[in-house]
Amino acid sequence: MKTLYTLFSFLSLIYASSGQENFNPHTLPRPLIVDLYKKVPLSEDVVLHCTSWRFAVEANNLSPWKTIPKECKDYVDDYMNKKGYKSDLERVSKEAILYASTVELKGDGKDIWVFDVDETLLSNLPYYAQHGYGLEIFDNVAFDEWVDKGTAEAIESSLKLYDELVKLGFKVFLLTGRSERRRNITVENLTKIGFHDWEKLILRGAEDQGKPATQLKSEKRGQMVEEGYRIHGNSGDQWSDLLGSPVSVRSFKLPNPMYYIA
Amino acid sequence: MKTLYTLFSFLSLIYASSGQENFNPHTLPRPLIVDLYKKVPLSEDVVLHCTSWRFAVEANNLSPWKTIPKECKDYVDDYMNKKGYKSDLERVSKEAILYASTVELKGDGKDIWVFDVDETLLSNLPYYAQHGYGLEIFDNVAFDEWVDKGTAEAIESSLKLYDELVKLGFKVFLLTGRSERRRNITVENLTKIGFHDWEKLILRGAEDQGKPATQLKSEKRGQMVEEGYRIHGNSGDQWSDLLGSPVSVRSFKLPNPMYYIA
Numbered sequence: 167m168k169t170l171y172t173l174f175s176f177l178s179l180i181y182a183s184s185g186q187e188n189f190n191p192h193t194l195p196r197p198l199i200v201d202l203y204k205k206v207p208l209s210e211d212v213v214l215h216c217t218s219w220r221f222a223v224e225a226n227n228l229s230p231w232k233t234i235p236k237e238c239k240d241y242v243d244d245y246m247n248k249k250g251y252k253s254d255l256e257r258v259s260k261e262a263i264l265y266a267s268t269v270e271l272k273g274d275g276k277d278i279w280v281f282d283v284d285e286t287l288l289s290n291l292p293y294y295a296q297h298g299y300g301l302e303i304f305d306n307v308a309f310d311e312w313v314d315k316g317t318a319e320a321i322e323s324s325l326k327l328y329d330e331l332v333k334l335g336f337k338v339f340l341l342t343g344r345s346e347r348r349r350n351i352t353v354e355n356l357t358k359i360g361f362h363d364w365e366k367l368i369l370r371g372a373e374d375q376g377k378p379a380t381q382l383k384s385e386k387r388g389q390m391v392e393e394g395y396r397i398h399g400n401s402g403d404q405w406s407d408l409l410g411s412p413v414s415v416r417s418f419k420l421p422n423p424m425y426y427i428a
Numbered sequence: 429m430k431t432l433y434t435l436f437s438f439l440s441l442i443y444a445s446s447g448q449e450n451f452n453p454h455t456l457p458r459p460l461i462v463d464l465y466k467k468v469p470l471s472e473d474v475v476l477h478c479t480s481w482r483f484a485v486e487a488n489n490l491s492p493w494k495t496i497p498k499e500c501k502d503y504v505d506d507y508m509n510k511k512g513y514k515s516d517l518e519r520v521s522k523e524a525i526l527y528a529s530t531v532e533l534k535g536d537g538k539d540i541w542v543f544d545v546d547e548t549l550l551s552n553l554p555y556y557a558q559h560g561y562g563l564e565i566f567d568n569v570a571f572d573e574w575v576d577k578g579t580a581e582a583i584e585s586s587l588k589l590y591d592e593l594v595k596l597g598f599k600v601f602l603l604t605g606r607s608e609r610r611r612n613i614t615v616e617n618l619t620k621i622g623f624h625d626w627e628k629l630i631l632r633g634a635e636d637q638g639k640p641a642t643q644l645k646s647e648k649r650g651q652m653v654e655e656g657y658r659i660h661g662n663s664g665d666q667w668s669d670l671l672g673s674p675v676s677v678r679s680f681k682l683p684n685p686m687y688y689i690a
Binding site for chain 2 (some may be wrong): 214215216217218221222224225226227228229249250254256257258261262264265366417418419421
């Protein structure tokens with residue numbers, strides 16, 4: 167099918183550029199060409215190669231990486247926009263709900279679940295779609311402009327987990343590398359898309375500037391434990407949300423093939 | 429193509445069972461039917477579902493699990509025997525070699541790399557192929573019989589990493605949950621397929637009976653650190669090979685969708 171499709175696309179392009187009488191390619195509806203380009207399926211080799219790369223990312227086998235491999239841009243585009251990402255997110259959410267429902271809560275308000283924010287509760291996919299799905303080096307000025315719009319949508323499977331946790335009686339802590347200066351817009355964005363009733367929203371304060379995320383988040387979890395909270399679950403799209411010390415009883419790594427935060 | 433193939437397979441089966449004159453299905457060469465059965469491709473839904481399951485496994489998002497999902501048996505079979513597993517293994521090995529070549533060794537014989545054995549250096553795929561690729565609950569008696577044959581083959585990409593490490597000057601430690609009683613057959617199997625010159629082979633001793641792998645392997649790594657060794661790398665197919673305390677500077681999770689060891 168792939169071969170047939172490629173052949174068909176190729177022949178269409180030759181036909182479109184053959185300049186024969188009675189045929190004016192400029193009268194073709196423009197989107198047709200774009201559609202043909204977009205629909206040429208990825209080769210089996212690219213899918214194999216980029217799937218292995220993505221597994222290495224998700225199992226934390228790569229060194230810190232700055233951009234996605236050039237040859238995997240269309241693969242990541244497909245993964246994020248077709249069924250793969252959604253399916254993977256739903257699986258993680260389902261596993262987290264299964265686990266959460268087995269936790270015995272003490273009822274003293276100290277049983278908590280920690281969530282990261284970006285790519286965990288909020289999706290910045292529209293921003294990354296405009297920046298090559300991670301092919302461009304991260305531009306914090308442009309990203310902050312996007313954040314300040316406050317228009318990120320909810321990751322639906324995480325909202326479902328979030329609501330289940332609140333119903334079960336967990337207290338929810340939000341722990342993000344976003345700056346304290348973005349507290350208001352973050353609260354506004356989260357609430358307008360359905361996240362409510364968190365216990366605490368912890369952002370990167372003035373004293374935290376320059377700290378790697380693993381250190382920052384470990385310190386903040388350490389403070390929670392010192393205050394007597396029991397961290398039963400932790401959801402994040404970066405290993406730096408989850409690793410370090412102390413760690414949660416169970417950690418849930420959400421997929422994210424677009425960027426890496428140390 | 430998939431649809432065409434499924435249709436073709438289906439029509440062939442109808443034809444084979446139509447009982448018309450001049451046609452006796454019993455004269456068909458038997459392997460044809462088996463081939464047709466084997467080649468019906470997995471549905472897109474099964475691939476999507478089982479890929480999400482496999483990601484959850486590799487990112488350590490699942491609770492301890494005992495068997496693979498029934499509906500993913502053919503998927504795991506394909507993954508292990510076609511290109512996926514090999515490609516994923518090679519990617520991890522390549523990343524480990526890249527990292528190892530950047531490590532500055534002190535030259536005092538204390539720079540080490542730790543390897544697990546089963547599904548890290550040795551492949552037990554022929555055993556698991558006979559036991560549903562993880563669909564059957566683990567049978568330690570049958571597995572020990574397989575181990576005692578000493579016929580496991582090398583995971584080639586791991587042998588390549590292993591040889592590179594020895595060349596670079598690392599000392600190699602093998603740390604396995606196999607019992608001390610299987611030292612001889614393990615040494616025999618490893619050496620006959622090309623693994624040589626390890627510094628130490630550590631197996632589960634009498635005093636270690638019943639310890640979960642994470643605890644066992646953490647304790648053994650702790651002893652290495654106490655003896656002044658610097659653990660730069662750790663390769664294992666189970667998270668219990670890699671997590672706990674102390675951990676290696678870098679850990680490399682090899683793929684394994686067939687079983688889980690706590």
